[in-house]
Amino acid sequence: MMMDSPLTMPQMIKRAEMLFSKKEVISRTDKGISRLTYREIAERTRRLASSLEKLGVRRGDKVGTLAWNHHRHLEAYFAIPCSGAVIHTINIRLAPQQISYIINHAEDKVLLLDPDIIPILESCRDEIQGVKAFIIMTDEDTLPETTLSPVYHYEKLIADGDPDYVYPDDIPEQAPAGMCYTSATTGNPKGVVYTHRSIFLHSLALGLADSVALSERDVAMPVVPMFHVNAWGMPFAGAWFGTTQVLPGPNFTPKILIELIEQEKVTFSAGVPTIWLGVLKELETGKYDVSSLRGILCGGAPAPKEMIRRYEQKYQIPFIHGYGMTETSPIVTISKLKSYQEQLPYEERLEIRSKQGLIVPGIEMKVVSAKGEAAWDGREMGELALRGPWIASEYYQDDRSKETFKDGWLYTGDVVTVDGEGFLKIVDRTKDIIKSGGEWISSVDLENALMAHEAVFEAAVVAVPHKKWQERPVACVVLKENASVTEEELLDFLRPQFAKWWLPDKILFLNEIPKTSVGKFLKRALREEVQKVLEAHEGLAAGE
């Protein structure tokens, strides 16, 4: 038979050191640019692992990080799991009470943090009594003033660490290696635990020619934070494959990103649409050379088609749309054309590539509609369910697991259609979809159509209860300054684009639409507001 060699992480960093000792990890810091080779990174990683052990970190212990994208964070990415502990990357943008909740829930024993995070942790130090050590990842020679205690200097631990530390060779592949919490619609964040096996396999998926094809030739810059689903796995796969990595450090701006691309000849980058919108705006000033880029991976939210067009037509930078979530490590789909689709006119190709794409090898999907499994016709909607070796099977010690994980599948909460070629398109969230008379209406499709009207600044569509149809769509519209349009004019504008029963029963004109801190519509609040308005005015909310 075959060897039962475990799919574990120590061999990933060992390969970086053995085969790519000269390749670099380039980090932007407050003080400038640092360059370390994988030989240096690998040694520092062993030193860190030994120092953490001396601090009392044992197999299975959680070590939290609160940090930007930089080489020290990358060292922690390998030192912690390779020594048998678990790296818990914490979103530094969360509120202090959420941060203390997840530190306690994960039972983090040690925290590694950037200097700018100190105030946040000082503010909640009393709530996180389980933390036995704070390690400051600073560029300065001395520690900053802080009330945190006990506190250690990262570079001192590196200097005192054992360069010849040997990673244990008996870590089972199913052992936990990492953790990341994802925000919940209601209640506290929910934890996802990654295993050595899941990270190993997900890294291979990132290297596939048909996926993002991450390779030794790449100079890869993950803009997506290392506290967001492991920067989509790029730091792990990049080290394994010998990819040059460019880590943009703290508080970067679009201008800083573009300058890094220019100076370091970045070939591949990854981030959410808002990042690329900002970069595009800066690029349009026209003073930059970004011709080294072979591709940009974009996910986290659907990218506007016009942005994709602009990158490709003006800058010749292929835009690769992908889909995933914290629970999926995250790569699930990648939107690349099939070879025979390359012949299509650009508009059709753009339309396909604006979808979320095809599932990558290793992942299985089904699309669950009201009637069973949705047809692959590009129209029937259903909730996307996933399974595979880098898909979570549960939330970490959380009763809410049973709402999401059923019969061996992860129910994503995303409503999708699948076209005849198997390209998946996200059309809504299950909680936002409008269920009207046994059919589903996509709030997102209606919103996009409304926002294409010249008078409309933004639009949100929500479901309101209806006696006969169960739910009906109602649109809320904010007009552009000095613009005007009537409800009937907007409905006329929508009519040619949708089936009659899709049209909103009512269009309300608002001054603003309530949003979350990251700019997403707060549909729950909006729905309540709409219902109040409707009840007050005409009783439509009750379906009369």
Next chain:
Amino acid sequence: MMMDSPLTMPQMIKRAEMLFSKKEVISRTDKGISRLTYREIAERTRRLASSLEKLGVRRGDKVGTLAWNHHRHLEAYFAIPCSGAVIHTINIRLAPQQISYIINHAEDKVLLLDPDIIPILESCRDEIQGVKAFIIMTDEDTLPETTLSPVYHYEKLIADGDPDYVYPDDIPEQAPAGMCYTSATTGNPKGVVYTHRSIFLHSLALGLADSVALSERDVAMPVVPMFHVNAWGMPFAGAWFGTTQVLPGPNFTPKILIELIEQEKVTFSAGVPTIWLGVLKELETGKYDVSSLRGILCGGAPAPKEMIRRYEQKYQIPFIHGYGMTETSPIVTISKLKSYQEQLPYEERLEIRSKQGLIVPGIEMKVVSAKGEAAWDGREMGELALRGPWIASEYYQDDRSKETFKDGWLYTGDVVTVDGEGFLKIVDRTKDIIKSGGEWISSVDLENALMAHEAVFEAAVVAVPHKKWQERPVACVVLKENASVTEEELLDFLRPQFAKWWLPDKILFLNEIPKTSVGKFLKRALREEVQKVLEAHEGLAAGE
């Protein structure tokens, strides 16, 4: 934690059907070209699986194949393991007594065979009593005359099969999926058992951008037989990724291969050096367009540097050197330049790419010399040892396993050097290396140097026992017709190229060098012959 979704094969063929239903498998047959889509292949695969079950094939049973590269063989590649049985691919070029040995040793219950194999099996039918059914994979509507019994028509089984057969979903990933026997230096062939997990992971390795980057865009033609280490895994990975496959069928010639490349716009092919030497000779006639090829994968034996140069410089076809063996699934190394090596002059690049290359992600290696682990200096020699999830842990029910598998490593029997960049180069077989005074001398290096002399047709170097130095090299040389050279002239020719102690103690001139049926030097026989000659003539063999 993460789902424990097994790494098994049914999802590979399901993905081909779901996402690449229009892509084709193109087979050359005696009657012309057949084209089947993955939708058709997948349905035929299910029909075959159900018919095999009806014939009594159960979980874990071995089903042998004796067949060329064609779509029916590909169907067997998935139908058999996906239903829980084990596909045992049998080398049709072996002698009948070897074929009957491995059929009996593997306990094959059913055999699928091409019509031209019938005479071989008829000749050993009495020895393979365990075989309960013979299935003929013929293009004809009726079965050929045969004494084999009971005999079935493959297409009849497909027609009678269940198109809605459902593969079991409870196959463990460590379950056996395939088998292949490899020839031994002495004694019977030795069996290697592949698992679902090993085939799944090896297929991912084939898709890596830094490996062979097999992709949906490729039109891949495995020339390496499907009875040789699963055609290096290409049929499995190709189906999973939606690659168009071109299977060259029975008794192909270089001309037939080139015509297939031309007509089907093959982008990628794979085979042993002798194939590519033949193709090169045919290409030199200059009437072909092979510009569709993006690469050729070559392994099984080191490819001559001059052949690589010719393909690249005259035909602009990148030649990718790889290394592996039956025991390793087979991909272990791939020789692609690192990005910073691209700047080197062509001769240096060619020198690097003529080596066997870098280990692919997932595989670990060590090089065991007389003194421990060999230095990575491009000079110190040692035996290559490997481990990883697609490396065998034993030979199937074979006492010889303990000679090859030790301490969790596969000892390959190949002597290699590793340069400072980690590129591995095969310099000899352990049984042929000459151990002189605690140092190793490569017989292959001396042979290549001798064969570069204009008077030498071929040369073989063997070890003879020596009292003081343990072993010393002796060269056997066959001269070209009408050429002449003296022993001293040849030694003078070698002198500038090697350390003094590398030079052969004696050069013998022979009329021919004993060879195996596939043209390799029979060094064991040669060594005996040399010793007789030396004992008779001068007693040098005894080191006096």
